[in-house]
Amino acid sequence: MLAYTLRRLLLIIPTLLMILLVNFVIVQAAPGGPVEQAIARLQGIGTAGGAGALGGGGDALQSASRASRGLDPKMIEAIERQYGFDKPAPERFWLMLKHYASLDFGKSFFRGAQVTDLILDKMPVTISLGLWATLITYLVSIPLGIRKATRHGSRFDVWSSTAIVIGYAMPAFLFAMLLIVAFAGGTSLNWFPVRGLVSDNFDQLSTLGKVADYFWHLVLPVTSLVIGGFATLTILTKNSFLNEITRQYVVTARAKGLSERRVLYGHVFRNAMLLVVSGIPQAFISVFFAGSLLIEVIFSLDGLGRMSYEAAVSRDYPVVFGSLFIFTLFGLLIKIVGDLCYTLVDPRIDFAARNA
Numbered sequence: 001m002l003a004y005t006l007r008r009l010l011l012i013i014p015t016l017l018m019i020l021l022v023n024f025v026i027v028q029a030a031p032g033g034p035v036e037q038a039i040a041r042l043q044g045i046g047t048a049g050g051a052g053a054l055g056g057g058g059d060a061l062q063s064a065s066r067a068s069r070g071l072d073p074k075m076i077e078a079i080e081r082q083y084g085f086d087k088p089a090p091e092r093f094w095l096m097l098k099h100y101a102s103l104d105f106g107k108s109f110f111r112g113a114q115v116t117d118l119i120l121d122k123m124p125v126t127i128s129l130g131l132w133a134t135l136i137t138y139l140v141s142i143p144l145g146i147r148k149a150t151r152h153g154s155r156f157d158v159w160s161s162t163a164i165v166i167g168y169a170m171p172a173f174l175f176a177m178l179l180i181v182a183f184a185g186g187t188s189l190n191w192f193p194v195r196g197l198v199s200d201n202f203d204q205l206s207t208l209g210k211v212a213d214y215f216w217h218l219v220l221p222v223t224s225l226v227i228g229g230f231a232t233l234t235i236l237t238k239n240s241f242l243n244e245i246t247r248q249y250v251v252t253a254r255a256k257g258l259s260e261r262r263v264l265y266g267h268v269f270r271n272a273m274l275l276v277v278s279g280i281p282q283a284f285i286s287v288f289f290a291g292s293l294l295i296e297v298i299f300s301l302d303g304l305g306r307m308s309y310e311a312a313v314s315r316d317y318p319v320v321f322g323s324l325f326i327f328t329l330f331g332l333l334i335k336i337v338g339d340l341c342y343t344l345v346d347p348r349i350d351f352a353a354r355n356a
Contacts, residue, residue, distance in 0.1 A: 241272045
């Protein structure tokens with residue numbers, strides 16, 4: 001197992017390199033880079049980022065490119081030097097890799113801060129959303145899925161399946177807005193806050209008060225994230241257990257007089273959970289990175305998802321590639337953890353023998 005883990009850790013290096021290379025080529029080919037945006041600001045054409053960069057901002061940058069012909073070439077060279085575009089693309093990519101090897105992601109073009117500081121500043125919000133949403137999803141979905149499997153076809157199974165299908169069909173951002181309307185001032189109920197991760201007077205609260213305030217702010221955004229993953233994981237758990245319950249070893253265990261609880265958790269659980277465990281990395285990565293953007297926007301949470309989106313819109317390349325590096329590295333490590341979880345659920349699995 002140790003040899004397998006070391007091989008997987010070593011494979012992270014070429015995987016990271018290829019992902020960074022592909023994205024570097026795509027980003028460099030995209031129009032409207034930081035140089036064009038700087039020229040646009042000098043010419044007073046459009047804005048450098050924000051929503052305009054998605055719509056009319058593109059026309060502004062094209063106008064800036066045409067207008068740059070009237071600028072002093074030395075000024076254009078100074079702008080290119082400022083953003084590092086005075087060097088050819090291969091050299092820029094090589095320099096980026098050298099800096100990333102020491103976890104130096106450079107300085108943001110437009111935020112005036114080191115990318116590492118920005119990521120560390122936004123990380124608590126994204127970790128809070130991803131960690132608690134994934135944890136709650138698994139703590140609720142696995143017992144519910146097991147109960148649905150043992151009571152397959154009953155009233156409980158029918159009405160819970162109906163609720164699960166409705167939850168799965170509802171997008172997280174729509175459910176978030178419904179929660180705001182219902183419980184955050186949209187009606188007569190104003191129970192939960194809808195802005196930030198903590199209150200303005202957080203520093204003045206006691207330790208217990210800080211913990212309560214932190215979780216109070218997480219109730220609505222985490223509930224919004226849980227709704228989709230909750231449905232998928234519950235059905236997956238149910239189907240996995242139903243598939244195992246019909247196998248011959250279960251019939252044999254029951255014939256030997258073992259209790260239903262012993263059969264379910266002593267024999268079925270270990271085999272049925274393999275499929276569920278395999279989905280942990282994907283579920284966590286989806287909630288942690290992909291699912292949090294709209295939730296962060298709706299609840300005014302300044303996390304990594306929102307920062308990465310704004311950086312992509314404004315062509316803030318150091319932030320874009322720094323976030324990509326962190327996201328990819330974290331995702332690859334989570335997948336290795338998922339493989340290790342296999343052996344915890346079923347020690348009979350030997351990855352070293354499989355890769356021999």
